[in-house]
Amino acid sequence: MSPLSISMCEIALLEGLTVVYKNNIDIFFYVIGSSHENELMLMAVLNCLFDSLSQMLRVILESDPQQVVHRVALWVLQSAKEQIKWSLLR
Numbered sequence: 001m002s003p004l005s006i007s008m009c010e011i012a013l014l015e016g017l018t019v020v021y022k023n024n025i026d027i028f029f030y031v032i033g034s035s036h037e038n039e040l041m042l043m044a045v046l047n048c049l050f051d052s053l054s055q056m057l058r059v060i061l062e063s064d065p066q067q068v069v070h071r072v073a074l075w076v077l078q079s080a081k082e083q084i085k086w087s088l089l090r
Contacts, residue, residue: 009043020046
């Protein structure tokens with residue numbers, strides 16, 4: 001967890017709840033806990049969620065067409081190998 005991502009979180013108290021949130025472009029991420037929750041723990045949860053989703057979406061949202069074709073071709077080849085292997089083992 002980078003110090004920069006921690007500093008970008010905002011903390012608010014709303015109707016007895018502790019709300020920790022951050023935004024990225026036009027998406028807001030919220031983690032809500034009771035007023036007795038430790039704000040640093042809520043921030044750690046938020047940063048973990050944010051970083052995990054960022055990594056997953058970077059993999060899914062590839063913008064280079066050649067990379068997309070390459071990844072799909074590898075997936076198709078691996079899938080075909082698995083199907084042949086299981087058909088021979090039956």
